[in-house]
Amino acid sequence: MPSPKNYLFTNDHEWFNQNDEHGIVGITDFAQDQLGEIVYVDLPEVGDSFEAGESFGEVESVKSVSELFMPIGAKVIEVNEDLADAPDLVNSDCYGDGWLIKVSYGDSDLSSLMDGDSYDTYCSEL
Amino acid sequence: MSDTTLKRTPLYEAHKRLGARMVPYAGFEMPVQYSGIIDEHNATRASAGIFDVSHMAQFRVSGRDARPFLQEMLSNDIARIDDFGAAQYTLMLNDEGGILDDLIVYNTGFEYLIIANAANHEKDFNWLMAHKPENVELVDESERTALIALQGPKSTHIIDELTADDYALPERFHINDALIDNTIPVLVARTGYTGEDGVEIVARAQDAEALWNVLLSFPEVTPVGLGARDTLRLEQGYPLYGDDMDVTRNPLEAKLGWVCPTQEEDYVGGQAVKKAREDGVEQALAHIRVDGGIPRNGQQVLVQGQPVGVVGSGSHSPTFGFGMASAYLPVEYTDPGTKVQVEIRRKLVEGVVVKPPFSL
Numbered sequence: 001m002p003s004p005k006n007y008l009f010t011n012d013h014e015w016f017n018q019n020d021e022h023g024i025v026g027i028t029d030f031a032q033d034q035l036g037e038i039v040y041v042d043l044p045e046v047g048d049s050f051e052a053g054e055s056f057g058e059v060e061s062v063k064s065v066s067e068l069f070m071p072i073g074a075k076v077i078e079v080n081e082d083l084a085d086a087p088d089l090v091n092s093d094c095y096g097d098g099w100l101i102k103v104s105y106g107d108s109d110l111s112s113l114m115d116g117d118s119y120d121t122y123c124s125e126l
Numbered sequence: 127m128s129d130t131t132l133k134r135t136p137l138y139e140a141h142k143r144l145g146a147r148m149v150p151y152a153g154f155e156m157p158v159q160y161s162g163i164i165d166e167h168n169a170t171r172a173s174a175g176i177f178d179v180s181h182m183a184q185f186r187v188s189g190r191d192a193r194p195f196l197q198e199m200l201s202n203d204i205a206r207i208d209d210f211g212a213a214q215y216t217l218m219l220n221d222e223g224g225i226l227d228d229l230i231v232y233n234t235g236f237e238y239l240i241i242a243n244a245a246n247h248e249k250d251f252n253w254l255m256a257h258k259p260e261n262v263e264l265v266d267e268s269e270r271t272a273l274i275a276l277q278g279p280k281s282t283h284i285i286d287e288l289t290a291d292d293y294a295l296p297e298r299f300h301i302n303d304a305l306i307d308n309t310i311p312v313l314v315a316r317t318g319y320t321g322e323d324g325v326e327i328v329a330r331a332q333d334a335e336a337l338w339n340v341l342l343s344f345p346e347v348t349p350v351g352l353g354a355r356d357t358l359r360l361e362q363g364y365p366l367y368g369d370d371m372d373v374t375r376n377p378l379e380a381k382l383g384w385v386c387p388t389q390e391e392d393y394v395g396g397q398a399v400k401k402a403r404e405d406g407v408e409q410a411l412a413h414i415r416v417d418g419g420i421p422r423n424g425q426q427v428l429v430q431g432q433p434v435g436v437v438g439s440g441s442h443s444p445t446f447g448f449g450m451a452s453a454y455l456p457v458e459y460t461d462p463g464t465k466v467q468v469e470i471r472r473k474l475v476e477g478v479v480v481k482p483p484f485s486l
Contacts, residue, residue, distance in 0.1 A: 036147075036353075037164045039442045040420050042471075058471065060420050062163040062442050063353050065471075 001029055002120055004095050008071065008110060009119035015095065016071040016113060019102075025071060026099040027059065027090060030123045036061040038090045043079040043101060050074060052108070056101070059090060071113060074103035135180035136272045136334035144349055152244035154181040157351040167357050167444040169348035170320055174278035175358075176341050177350050179326070180334065183247040184271050185254065188237035189262040196231060196238060198393055199257060201377060201386040210235040211300045213317060216385050217377055218242075218250065219395025223402060224373040225380060226253060228365065230317060232301045239301070239313070239328070241273065243367045257394070272334035277324030277358075280346040285314060285325055288340065295325070307340050319355065321362035321483060360439050360450055363413050363482020369423060369438040370411060370452050378402045379454065381411050409435070412460040413482045416449035416468055419475040426469040427453045427477075434459055437468065443484055450484050451477070 003009065008016045013031035017024045032038065040060040050056045050070040057068045079101050083089060090098035114122060132155040141148065146157035157178065159166060169175055187196060197204045202216035213232040217225055227250050229242040242250045251266055258264050276284065282295055288306045296302045301315040306327075313328040329337050341347055356366070365371055371380040377399055378386075386399045412435075414427065421440035426433050435453040443450050451468060459466065464479040 036159060037162050039164075039444075042419075042473075060442070062357060062444065063158065065420075065422065 003028065003116040005116045007095065007116060008113035009116065009122075010069065010071045010113060011122060012069045014069060014071050016110070018110075021104070022077060023072070023074065023103050023105050024099050025074075025101050025103060026094055027068070028119070029094050031066070032091050032094045032098075035059060035064065035066060038087045041083040041087045041090065041100070043083070044076050046076050046078060048076045050076075052112070059087075068100065072103075072105050072108040072110060074105040074108060076101050077104050078102035133181075135178055136331040137178045137180060137274075137338055140335055140338050141178065141349075146349070146351060149352070151352055152181055152247075154244060156181060157349070159351040159353045160349045163351070163353035163357065164444045166348055166350040166354035170278045170322060170350055170354065170358055171445060172278070173346045173348065174276060174280040174284060174324070174344070175320070175350035175354070176338070176347050177275040177277065177355055178272075178338070179275050179355075180272040180331075181244040182268075182273055183240075183242040183244060183250060184267040184273065184328070185240040185242065185251065186237055186265045186267050187240060187254075187262060188265075191259055191261050192238055192263075195258060195262045197390070199254060200229075200231065201393055201395065201399070202231075203387045203390045204231075205390075207231065207233045209233070211296060211302050213299045213301055213315060214385075217382060218253065219377070219393070219399070220373060221395060221398065223376040223395040223398025225367075225371045225375055225377060225382075226250065226373060228367055228371070228382070230315075232313075232315060234301060234303075234313065241326075245368060270331055272329045272331050272337070273326060274329065274334070274337060274341065275318055275320075275324065275326045276341055276347070277318045277320040277350075278322045280344075281322070281324040284341065284344050284346065287344075306337060310337050310340075312337065319364055320358040321364070322358075354444075356439075357441055357444055360441055360452070361443050361445055361482075361484050363452075363484070365411070365452075366439055375411075375454070376402050376407070379407045379410050406457075408456060409454045410457050410460045411438075411452055412455045412464075412479050413484065414451040414453060414466055414468065414477040415480050415484060416451060416470075416475055416477040418449075419468070419470040419473065420449040421451035421468045421470060421475075421477070425451075427451075427455060428467045428469065428474065429459050429464070431467075434466070446484060446486055448484075449475075449477075455479075
């Protein structure tokens with residue numbers, strides 16, 4: 001499945017979607033497929049701030065744990081509370097209801113992120 | 127990592143065709159999952175799962191003194207399986223009572239069949255070889271044979287369908303020979319590692335794929351990888367060698383005193399077990415239910431903030447939706463109901479000691 005054209009991507013398989021004055025962060029379809037069925041998501045607290053590339057939480061499948069890395073420098077303004085009871089939303093709808101956190105990101109630099117086409121090319125070479 | 131050093135079971139191509147995700151395990155390239163660990167787990171509990179466990183070691187022991195030899199080498203009382211077709215769970219210990227392996231020995235009528243852990247294959251064979259008298263024959267059959275487990279409530283009905291009308295399934299913890307689908311000669315053992323009724327089928331390597339395919343042709347049957355095999359066994363509290371016991375642990379610490387009967391203590395390690403029984407042990411294996419996180423191998427277990435042990439097996443229970451762990455703890459903390467904490471990546475998560483199998 002091609003990645004959404006209006007999203008930006010990291011080579012750690014997180015996505016970032018600019019949405020008015022805030023942004024939304026999640027993991028990509030490639031990432032959720034590699035992980036398998038996600039059974040636990042560990043998210044930060046609202047108000048926590050992270051540098052670009054810093055770990056902000058973990059997703060766990062039955063067999064493995066994967067760290068989540070911040071696509072850009074940003075402050076958490078909301079976390080997806082639905083994932084506490086339904087972590088599998090990350091599998092079933094990773095670009096929609098399976099989002100992870102909402103952030104405010106000020107004038108953080110987005111230039112290091114890939115667009116959808118570049119990310120798809122990147123994945124096809126892995 | 128190079129895959130060239132990994133061995134493959136006779137079902138490797140079948141796994142690839144099913145789209146399995148393959149991982150290295152105990153020197154083999156094995157399927158960890160097909161459709162997904164949770165699906166496969168639930169299918170086994172509700173219907174039937176088929177598992178390739180051909181990586182496990184299979185040894186044949188025969189000859190006039192095979193019985194006294196196994197009585198000496200294994201902790202359980204071999205007299206309990208003097209009836210043809212009987213089987214038992216047992217341990218192989220070193221002189222100090224440390225656990226070398228846990229295994230199942232089957233009395234197939236004219237010889238004994240041992241099924242042991244893949245990770246201990248060479249070690250077990252060499253240990254048995256080194257102790258074996260001349261009139262005992264020990265043969266490593268692992269390369270020539272396949273082992274397929276069919277587990278779950280629909281399993282026995284499927285074997286009935288595939289065998290002649292006058293064939294009767296073995297009782298639990300027994301084995302007999304059967305002809306599957308009129309063409310495939312096998313041994314059918316009523317044993318398993320899931321807590322469900324089911325069988326483990328020994329076949330010739332060249333028949334493995336035909337057997338696998340005919341079992342899988344039943345719509346009730348789902349292929350299951352090592353991932354769900356692990357969650358299925360841990361929900362039951364069945365130990366996994368390496369994570370739940372090793373050579374530094376004796377059977378009493380591992381809560382396996384029941385396979386070291388007291389009426390017969392002349393086996394290798396028996397005197398050490400006897401002494402441990404008299405002196406008592408300081409630590410024992412406990413099972414812990416964890417709500418609010420998934421415990422993993424190597425994480426600390428604490429009581430009132432003080433480290434008391436380390437997670438051996440740790441995973442998520444697909445059936446119950448909570449985290450589950452095993453750990454060696456000081457015996458005073460092993461009573462069911464004891465409150466503990468597990469340090470899951472900097473966070474202390476509450477847990478409680480339970481008596482397996484895990485349940486809600």
